[in-house]
Amino acid sequence: QKEVEQDPGPLSVPEGAIVSLNCTYSNSAFQYFMWYRQYSRKGPELLMYTYSSGNKEDGRFTAQVDKSSKYISLFIRDSQPSDSATYLCAMRGSNYKLTFGKGTLLTVNP
Amino acid sequence: DTGVSQNPRHKITKRGQNVTFRCDPISEHNRLYWYRQTLGQGPEFLTYFQNEAQLEKSRLLSDRFSAERPKGSFSTLEIQRTEQGDSAMYLCASSPPGTVEAFFGQGTRLTVV
Numbered sequence: 745q746k747e748v749e750q751d752p753g754p755l756s757v758p759e760g761a762i763v764s765l766n767c768t769y770s771n772s773a774f775q776y777f778m779w780y781r782q783y784s785r786k787g788p789e790l791l792m793y794t795y796s797s798g799n800k801e802d803g804r805f806t807a808q809v810d811k812s813s814k815y816i817s818l819f820i821r822d823s824q825p826s827d828s829a830t831y832l833c834a835m836r837g838s839n840y841k842l843t844f845g846k847g848t849l850l851t852v853n854p
Numbered sequence: 855d856t857g858v859s860q861n862p863r864h865k866i867t868k869r870g871q872n873v874t875f876r877c878d879p880i881s882e883h884n885r886l887y888w889y890r891q892t893l894g895q896g897p898e899f900l901t902y903f904q905n906e907a908q909l910e911k912s913r914l915l916s917d918r919f920s921a922e923r924p925k926g927s928f929s930t931l932e933i934q935r936t937e938q939g940d941s942a943m944y945l946c947a948s949s950p951p952g953t954v955e956a957f958f959g960q961g962t963r964l965t966v967v
Contacts (some may be wrong), residue, residue, distance in 0.1 A: 795954070842897070844896065844898070
């Protein structure tokens, strides 16, 4: 079993839809949970991170962490075609090494 | 541009050749990381520097791989005797002191033919 599991999709939604992206993990030592966005042939771009359990909102993006279930989510409201990209969840513990999911390919259709 | 800079952006090499990639982190970022990403996968950790000290290396980093960060500034990643399985995107990231965020460069895409 991989430490971080993420459904690779692909996921296709109409413009304006609410998108839900999810990851599960097995390592209880993970404390920091990140979401990165990666456009084709580009490096990952950090969207947001949360520490421990709870919610965090940034504009149209909301990140949720449920440590009891070892489950994290990213919600995108009012999705736009420019949101079309691969979304990567990443996690780390007390060291600085990030463990990534496979990424979910999202397409938002106009 | 004050982001993480990686050179070259693309490299095509013949199997058995040595290649070297360079990463220039964001100014005053003391932590620097190398990751490898293959098609359809998330980035995988290779190694990590705090200033000039290499603090952790992944088991993925075989004896053919070596990374340096002289004087705690730029870093190089060298692959000796390249194999077709080394074909991937090599990503560098850096972090400032006391923060969680890691900022990635655009990567170097290596193709071994």
